[in-house]
Amino acid sequence: MDSRRISRRHLLQGSAALTLGTALRAPSAHAADTTIGFIYVGSRDDYGYNQAHAQGAAALKKMPGLKVVEEEKVPETDAVEKTMESMINLDGATLLFPTSFGYYNPHVIKMASKFPKLRFEHCGGLWTDKDPKNAGSYFGYIDEAQYISGIVAGYSTKSGKLGFVAAKPIPQVLRNINAFTMGAKLANPKATTQVIFTGDWSMPVKEAEATNSLIDQGVDVLTCHVDGPKTMVENAARRGAMVCGYHVNQSPLAPKAYLTGAEWNWEALYPKFVKMIAAGESIPNFYRGGLKEEIVKVSPYGEAVSAEARKHADDVKAKLIAGDYTIFKGPISDNKGKTVIAAGTDRDQKDPELEKMDYLVEGVIGATS
Amino acid sequence: MTTDVADPVEAVAVAPAADPGFLQRHGGTIEYVLIPGAALVGALGVFGIFVALFGKAPLDLYFYMYQGAFGTWFSWQNTLTRAAPLILTALCTALPAQLGMVIIGGEGALLIGALAATGAALALPSMPPLLVQLAMICAGMAGGGLWIMLAGGLRQYRGVNETISSLLLVYIALAILNHLVEGLMRDPASLNKPSTREIGAANMIGAIPGTDVHWGLVFGLIAAIASYILIYHTVFGFAARVAGGNIRAAKIVGLGVGKLIMTICFLAGASAGLAGMVEVAAVQGRTNANLAAGYGFTGILVAFLARQNPLAIIPVAILLGGISASGGLLQRRLGLPDASVQVLQGIIFVFVLASDALYGRIGLLKGKS
Numbered sequence: 161m162d163s164r165r166i167s168r169r170h171l172l173q174g175s176a177a178l179t180l181g182t183a184l185r186a187p188s189a190h191a192a193d194t195t196i197g198f199i200y201v202g203s204r205d206d207y208g209y210n211q212a213h214a215q216g217a218a219a220l221k222k223m224p225g226l227k228v229v230e231e232e233k234v235p236e237t238d239a240v241e242k243t244m245e246s247m248i249n250l251d252g253a254t255l256l257f258p259t260s261f262g263y264y265n266p267h268v269i270k271m272a273s274k275f276p277k278l279r280f281e282h283c284g285g286l287w288t289d290k291d292p293k294n295a296g297s298y299f300g301y302i303d304e305a306q307y308i309s310g311i312v313a314g315y316s317t318k319s320g321k322l323g324f325v326a327a328k329p330i331p332q333v334l335r336n337i338n339a340f341t342m343g344a345k346l347a348n349p350k351a352t353t354q355v356i357f358t359g360d361w362s363m364p365v366k367e368a369e370a371t372n373s374l375i376d377q378g379v380d381v382l383t384c385h386v387d388g389p390k391t392m393v394e395n396a397a398r399r400g401a402m403v404c405g406y407h408v409n410q411s412p413l414a415p416k417a418y419l420t421g422a423e424w425n426w427e428a429l430y431p432k433f434v435k436m437i438a439a440g441e442s443i444p445n446f447y448r449g450g451l452k453e454e455i456v457k458v459s460p461y462g463e464a465v466s467a468e469a470r471k472h473a474d475d476v477k478a479k480l481i482a483g484d485y486t487i488f489k490g491p492i493s494d495n496k497g498k499t500v501i502a503a504g505t506d507r508d509q510k511d512p513e514l515e516k517m518d519y520l521v522e523g524v525i526g527a528t529s
Numbered sequence: 530m531t532t533d534v535a536d537p538v539e540a541v542a543v544a545p546a547a548d549p550g551f552l553q554r555h556g557g558t559i560e561y562v563l564i565p566g567a568a569l570v571g572a573l574g575v576f577g578i579f580v581a582l583f584g585k586a587p588l589d590l591y592f593y594m595y596q597g598a599f600g601t602w603f604s605w606q607n608t609l610t611r612a613a614p615l616i617l618t619a620l621c622t623a624l625p626a627q628l629g630m631v632i633i634g635g636e637g638a639l640l641i642g643a644l645a646a647t648g649a650a651l652a653l654p655s656m657p658p659l660l661v662q663l664a665m666i667c668a669g670m671a672g673g674g675l676w677i678m679l680a681g682g683l684r685q686y687r688g689v690n691e692t693i694s695s696l697l698l699v700y701i702a703l704a705i706l707n708h709l710v711e712g713l714m715r716d717p718a719s720l721n722k723p724s725t726r727e728i729g730a731a732n733m734i735g736a737i738p739g740t741d742v743h744w745g746l747v748f749g750l751i752a753a754i755a756s757y758i759l760i761y762h763t764v765f766g767f768a769a770r771v772a773g774g775n776i777r778a779a780k781i782v783g784l785g786v787g788k789l790i791m792t793i794c795f796l797a798g799a800s801a802g803l804a805g806m807v808e809v810a811a812v813q814g815r816t817n818a819n820l821a822a823g824y825g826f827t828g829i830l831v832a833f834l835a836r837q838n839p840l841a842i843i844p845v846a847i848l849l850g851g852i853s854a855s856g857g858l859l860q861r862r863l864g865l866p867d868a869s870v871q872v873l874q875g876i877i878f879v880f881v882l883a884s885d886a887l888y889g890r891i892g893l894l895k896g897k898s
Binding site: 203229230231232233234235236237238239242243245246247249250251261262265266284286328330331332359360515516529 | 596597601603604607610611707711712720721722723741743808812813814817818819820822823853854857858860861866867
């Protein structure tokens with residue numbers, strides 16, 4: 161938020177209001193056609209997960225006839241149910257974006273059942289037939305963008321050692337680590353990715369420790385999958401390492417060290433959703449996509465990225481956008497030597513097996529448990 | 530009549546009883562309402578100035594706070610839902626405070642209580658719901674109770690400061706919860722949000738009929754009233770307060786201080802454990818990291834604001850529930866950051882603690898004895 165300059169007028173207004181303090185003014189009625197509510201689990205300027213959604217919300221604010229209401233730092237408890245209800249009852253919201261993964265079950269499901277005429281769009285959840293029809297879950301195959309980051313990282317590393325600061329060993333995170341590593345190996349077959357799990361989504365102290373520890377071990381390019389990459393990016397840049405971003409473009413934090421990054425493209429998706437609703441189309445309850453569908457994107461390359469790296473990365477990106485490239489293409493073995501995807505098996509992005517990923521591929525140094 | 534005036538003894542004896550007005554006679558009680566009330570008004574005033582410095586109208590602030598917390602039936606339910614766990618976790622601090630102990634580990638007892646309650650429900654898969662719910666209550670209370678007894682035992686038998694140990698036990702509880710939820714107790718289907726299996730819809734305790742507020746509120750009210758009776762109207766409570774006042778005196782008169790500490794700590798932990806059980810059985814339906822939402826920590830604030838009085842905890846919890854319920858509206862209508870609610874809580878805390886010095890010093894209310 162903008163902290164404006166403190167003027168004498170503000171002070172006077174404040175104290176006058178305090179001393180008078182009797183008549184309560186009613187809020188003015190809101191003249192907007194549709195009110196859309198956004199709920200974030202963290203701070204909306206975290207340079208990470210929540211900011212990505214807030215950027216999507218900001219894109220909606222620019223559209224005519226829409227009013228966007230936002231609430232940040234809403235925990236994944238019944239507090240989020242009350243926030244949704246409050247947005248519905250007090251603000252008249254008819255479309256809600258509860259953006260944190262943990263909001264879905266039971267909170268979004270409960271509210272969607274309670275307000276069957278309103279629309280609930282949840283990020284990351286796995287909508288099934290048993291869930292209310294007015295609820296939907298959308299997500300992006302951001303591992304495609306991580307794969308591109310991996311290629312750039314593979315060209316940029318001098319030591320051949322890459323680092324990954326990760327939250328928890330869950331399928332979505334493992335898929336990113338694996339895609340990043342496999343991308344890097346396209347550029348440098350000997351590259352390895354050392355992974356450190358911090359244990360939770362927002363642990364700035366542990367993220368800083370992990371970053372330092374990775375660099376101490378000779379890692380010179382880092383990326384991450386935590387809610388707020390800011391800590392990793394700033395610390396790595398300070399230590400002279402290079403970084404690939406995540407969630408949003410972190411290049412303003414480290415302009416010289418920033419190579420590229422895997423970003424969400426909610427500012428493209430959310431206006432699309434709203435237009436679909438306005439046109440009377442129904443949004444599929446289970447909505448997924450990658451680079452091709454413009455749900456994820458790759459940050460512009462930093463100045464340190466070589467021409468060779470750019471060309472290779474752009475080639476693969478073009479193939480992914482065209483839809484004729486498979487990242488998880490057998491044979492793939494995990495880092496214990498076991499074959500996880502057999503030769504001849506192609507697991508394309510929509511393959512449900514990939515949603516259950518519980519292994520780290522060859523080249524990753526680390527363990528899932 | 531001359532005899533009355535002439536008899537100085539009688540005049541002295543009668544006059545103090547007749548002369549002191551209402552104010553003096555009820556000075557103590559009035560102080561308990563007036564001083565915290567004034568502190569609250571003062572805190573709101575200062576918060577108004579704070580908000581005015583950001584260029585927002587304080588009158589709007591007070592209006593939205595009132596509307597969001599108590600302005601509509603929905604707001605009341607929102608407030609009471611948020612207050613419910615706070616009453617129970619506040620007791621975890623307020624009960625040991627009678628013994629002069631500062632326990633700040635209610636969050637840990639809540640997590641262990643939730644785990645134990647979930648474990649009980651999952652261990653009794655085909656029992657009638659009422660039985661399962663009773664088992665959950667017993668397990669939750671026992672789990673939380675034993676957890677705080679650990680802190681009590683460390684203090685009584687090993688001389689470890691209970692404030693530090695109870696706080697550290699929070700982190701141990703969280704680690705145990707994460708370990709079990711991600712390992713032994715994990716539902717294999719909970720891919721990206723490690724959780725236990727669900728306790729089942731039939732075993733949920735649901736809402737108080739006619740409202741959205743779950744039964745946790747009733748549990749909280751019962752626990753607070755029972756604690757009040759225990760502390761102020763039983764021999765046990767008297768013994769506890771004696772020990773809290775002067776532990777040596779208590780030992781000299783032969784009170785079993787060790788037993789008092791262990792019992793009170795058990796009851797304190799049991800009430801926070803019950804809060805954990807309610808979070809599982811009324812809100813989440815299972816155990817996962819969402820349970821660590823900070824209710825245990827807010828409970829400390831509630832207990833101190835209520836001056837450790839179990840009955841006063843009820844209105845204070847409702848007040849803080851209201852503040853957090855209105856926080857969303859402040860974000861949405863005034864564009865204030867989430868942290869502004871924490872600023873308000875902090876200001877209230879400082880005002881109430883500072884106002885402690887006023888007790889017994891307001892001339893008008895001073896009795897002569």
